Structures are given as structure tokens and as C-alpha cells.
Amino acid sequence: MPGVIASDDAGRKRKRDSAQGKSKETKSRKAPKTTNDDDAQSRILLLEEQILQSRENYNNIVELQKIAGQADKKPKTATIAAVALCRVFCRLISGESLVKQAGATEADLQIVQWLKARLADYVGHLTSWIGSPDATKESTALTLLMRIVKEEALNNNKADRAWRHEKSAFVAVVRRLLEETDAEGARQEFIDKFVEEHDDVRFYTFAAVKQILQDVHAGQEEVATNAIDLLVQIEGVPESEDELEDWYGSTPEGQKNQLLSLNAHRKIARQAWLSIFRSKLSQESRKKMLNVATAHILPWFASHIELLTDFLTDSFNHGGAMSLLALSGIFTLMTQKNIDYPDFYTKLYSLLDEDLLHSKHRSRFFRMFETFMTSSHLPAAMVASFIKRLARLSLQAPPGAIVWIVPWTYNMLKSHPPCTFMLHRTYHPAHSIYAEHPKYEDEGMDDPFDMKQKDPMVTGAIDSSLWELETLQSHYHPNVATLAKIMGEQFTKKDYQLEDFLDHTYQTLIDAELGKEVKKPPVVEWEIPKMIVTTEDGGLNVIGQFLQTAIDTM
16 A cells, blocks of 8 residues: 655644634734824814814914914914914804994903904914915915905995905905015916906905005005006906996995996096006106006096096106107007097107117117008198108118118108108299209208207208108118119009018128128129338338328428
């Protein structure tokens, strides 16, 4: 019979079977570690819950405010505490715990005053976060503050007071946005999320701006600059009362409520802008307003155009590029709002000087200038003055400016045929010019154009000629010389597209010349001399003799 095979397990220690009443040995689990942040969050939530449970725990508000005040050391914990406090104050406001009740005891009144003081501290602390380099922290503060604003507006019998009161959360927010220069992101978010979405927020933003700028202590240039930065971002301008329907606070009731009146919205916006106009403004701030005057400011001045005109006129008197921007706004009022401004072209004429054609804003000026001069009903004497003045200035202008002036002159002569006499005036003895200068062919005549005259109607340009453009036909730059020759040819072309000539500079003209393919190399017809002052025989040549004579006479 086969032998018995011994098992290898015979010499091993066998594990006990679970059937013998003992379970298998298992590895013990450790409890998860709790972090300090988790402990702090749990503590914050507990403090919040206790406050809402009983008035006896109101002192927890102070403790939460201390935690929220440690934003630099513990930003996450501070944010959690700030959010908890927002919930606490919103519950207290909605429960009218911050309102003096009729028949309240002295102790109750003291509690109300104490809670108001804590709310003011909380709002002040959050507003200090606006302008922080941490965008998340800044956005959180704005969101929490506007949540407080909403509760104040919803739970106040006098909703207007909740928005306008100097110590209200809303005024505190707007004040901080105006006083903090580094709050561009917060201002943008405030406009996008609240002002553009809610008609009442927009209304009371204008009211707050007016209120803050009228404050004696806030009349600073930085505050006005930030106010401009805030208001120019408002694009939603209501055109009818039917569009006034989105509210952040309580829905206004009653036909006489100012929030339901389009005229009231326009009036408060005008007052805010007028407060800015009267403030101390930097040059850059004025330019920024002038750039957006027609798009963002004009709609609010629909029935009081003269107020905006005064600002534009005052801005023109500052001179330089600001004068051009101001004239652009005035021109819009003339063409769209039918405002009477008889000195417009006189002021435009005064802007044409030597510095303009060398300015970096030359292209921008030419674009606007072309628009101003498009009317075919302008007097010929005035048009002739503009043409003649630019022609005179072109004698000292860079090529980049001349290549625009010549085609513009061509277009203007096509639009105003009486001015073509400046190119060619057939002799007629009865004409005053020839009558006063009977020997003009032998003696010539003085140019009747008066460059110093400020009134374009009496410069005498219509009796002059465009000899300056003929002079340009000999300009050193071949492109300018070729372009100037169109004035001596028949005017068969309808007009020139001036946009094609606006952006030329020295660099673009040089690049165009260097980029041309030379089909035939130029012929050099001079010989390089081997000697400069001597002949090949060793004696002095003509130049050498002149030098020798000069040396001997010294």
C-alpha cells in the first residue's frame, strides 16, 4: 500500500479557528486628527448659535469680532467669523432687535444702542477690507456688506433713510469705494453685481456720491477721481419709467415714490455729476470725463443741456488736447441736441497751430476735424480760412501730417467750389485784387491772408492763393512732392478716403521707401577726387589756394 505523506503543517503553529469562540485579531483604528482650523470653525459656529438662542449670549459678538480682526494672521478663520457675524446681524435686523420698541425699558434701550455700536464696528471692519491686494477678501467684504444693506433696506419703515443715512452701511460702502484708490476691482464688482442690476442701488449710489463729495473733509482730488472711475462704468441708463422695475431693497409703492420717477433718477444723477464738476479735478480726470461725456453723462442731462455745456466750455479753456475733447462734446450737443454754440468754429480755428501737427494726438484730431468740417453749408470764407491756415502750417509740418492735409484740401475744394479760386483766378481788371495791384506781374503782391486773425470769417483767405501747396511740389520727400502735384491736375477723382492717410509717420514713410524694389540702380555721375586740397603734381588746387589765403590773412 502506498506510504503516508507527512504534511508540512505538522511542525507549524496553526492559527486558531474562529469556531473555537475567539475572533480573528484586527488592527485598531486611530481617530482622525482635528486641525486648529476645524476647531476654530466649530467654535465660531457654536458662538453664532448661542447668540441666536439667547440675549444673554450677545457678548459672543465681541468674541467673533476679535476673531474676524485677525485677518492678517488667520485669514480663513477671520473670513468664517465675518460670515457668521453677517448672519447674526441679518437675523437681529430682521427681528427688529436694533430698533427701539415702544414701552421698552432702559436696559432694553441700552442693549439696542450696544448692538448698533457693534454693527457699526463690524461694518467699519469690513470696509477696511475694500482695497486689499487679496481680491477674494475684498470681494467677500463687499458681498457681506451689501447683504447687511439689503436687510437694512427691507426692514426699515423709512427705506429712504436706510440708504441715505450717514451711518448706514450703504453710505459706508460707497464712501470707502471713493476714498480708497486701490479699489478698482471692488468698484467694478459693485457696478456689475449691484448697480447695473438694481435700479434702487443705482439711484442711491448717485445720491451717496453727491453726499460724500459735498462733505468738507472729502473734497479731495483723489475722491473726485475715484468717483469718476465709479460712475463712468454705469451704462444702464433708463429711457422710460417702465424700465424701473428691478429692486434690491423693498419694492417702492405709491405713484409719488421717487424711485418710480424717471425725472427723479435723472435729477439725482445730474446732481452727482455736478458735484464732480465742481470738485478739484486733475487734467487726466477731466480728459476721462470728456471721453465719455456723450455716451455716459449726456443721457442724464436730457433736459438740462446747458449745465453740461458750461462744463465743456470751461474744459475748452484749459487748452491742448482737452480743448479738442471738449469741442467734440459740444459738436455732439449741436448736432444731436440742437444746442446753439456760435463760437464753435472760431474755437476750432484757434486750435490749429504749429504744435498740433507735431503732436502725438494728431491722428485723433484729424479724425474729429474731418467730422466737424463735413457740412456743405459752411460759409466759403470760413472754409477758405481753414484750408489756407493748414496749408501755411504744412510748410513746417512733418511729412506724416502733410500727406493728410493735401487730400483733405482736395476734398474740401470739391465740396466748396467757390474756394477753387484759391488755385486759379482768371485775370479780370474789375476784380479788387487786380485793381489794387495793376503791376502784379512785375512787382507781385502781398498775400492778403492774415495768419494772426482769430476770426476765420475775416482772415482774407478767400482772396489769397494756395501757393504753399505748389511749394510742396518741391518737397524733399518724394511721396509728399508727388501727392502735392494733384493740386495742379484736373479734379477728376470724386474724393479721397482720408483714413488711409492718417497714421503715417517718419517710420512708416521710411519703411515704405526701403521696402520698394529697385528695378534699375541709380546712375552715379560724379568722380571721387584722389586729392582734396592739392593736385596730383603736388601743388595747391583751387580749394587749397582758398585755404592758404584764409590762413595768411589770420
